[in-house]
Amino acid sequence: MLLLQGMFVPAIKGQGTEEQQKKWLPMAYKFQIIGCYAQTELGHGSNVQGLETTATFDPSTDEFVMHSPTLTSSKWWPGGLGKASTHAVVYARLITEGKDYGIHGFIVQLRSLDDHSPLPGITLGDIGGKFGSGAYNSMDNGVLRFDHVRIPRDQMLMRLSQVTREGKYVHSDVPKQLLYGTMVYVRQTIVADASKALSRAVCIAVRYSAIRKQFGSQAGGPETQVLNYKTQQSRLFPLLASAYAYRFVGQWLKWLYTDVTQKLEAKDYSTLPEAHACTAGLKSVTTSATALC
Ligand SMILES: Cc1cc2nc3c(=O)[nH]c(=O)nc-3n(C[C@H](O)[C@H](O)[C@H](O)COP(=O)(O)OP(=O)(O)OC[C@H]3O[C@@H](n4cnc5c(N)ncnc54)[C@H](O)[C@@H]3O)c2cc1C
Structure with a gap:
């Protein structure tokens, strides 16, 4: 629950449009969905600009295609991902009209709300025991990979920048420092x-x-x-x-x-x-x- 309230909700509040906040936050507050914050990958943690997961816009279906192109692009560490979460704010390189616009946040459903099984194209699990005092072993830190998983365009967090129906990338006038x-x-x-x-x-x-x-x-x-x-x-x-x-x-x-x-x-x-x-x-x-x- 800590990561739902501590990272998933603040990410949507900070980076989601008013419309997105109205849609997702009530479900999170009522625990109808459990969310985590999936940024860190095996290959990159501190260097966020080096993340490799891609979100490529497909104008023919009005969707983003989430993909993990390499082993090092596997999401690794997110708390609550291993077992509990149904959704995640996933950070990925936004690609539209053939251009890479860098790291952006996307709300992605990971598991079925009926039986909690991973959705098609999604491989995930718990990263296992952690070194140290053991205090963190109560947390289900997880691993996550995408194989061309499609999500609707409106699940890109669009407060700071948007991708239009035609695939144009546009900045809003909200300062990026809010991130x-x-x-x-x-x-x-x-x-x-x-x-x-x-x-x-x-x-x-x-x-x-x-x-x-x-x-x-x-x-x-x-x-x-x-x-x-x-x-x-x-x-x-x-x-x-x-x-x-x-x-x-x-x-x-x-x-x-x-x-x-x-x-x-x-x-x-x-x-x-x-x-x-x-x-x-x-x-x-x-x-x-x-x-x-
Ligand atoms: C318990 C736990 C929970 C976590 N939960 C989440 C989560 O919910 N979601 C999520 O996305 N991530 C999570 N993380 C991942 C965490 O954000 C990363 O571990 C962190 O960003 C560091 O990345 P890294 O592990 O790849 O270390 P690296 O980036 O490989 O760094 C290794 C070492 O090198 C140092 N270093 C790296 N770059 C520099 C530099 N430029 N100058 C000086 N020193 C440098 C670092 O300080 C560190 O000591 C979690 C990690 C832990 C341990």
């Missing part, structure tokens, strides 16, 4: 989640340290709460302070996201670099510290 708002949104939710996870862990540790007693006074009095030992405090209190700090900074990032979105809509891009730097840096700092704790 980046989705990434800022996702990162600020990750900081907020890190603060929640750290708060829970610290709360458990502090409560336990308050009731756990070890060693008594020399006079044979009651044993001492371990919370009173300085070595215990030196471990717990910085984490307790961090939990508060992450919460406050998470709230500030939420405000920053709202502010940057309003400014982008007014074509003011002045705070976008700061929003990127703060959300990317704080995402890394807060999640690393929380995982180590």
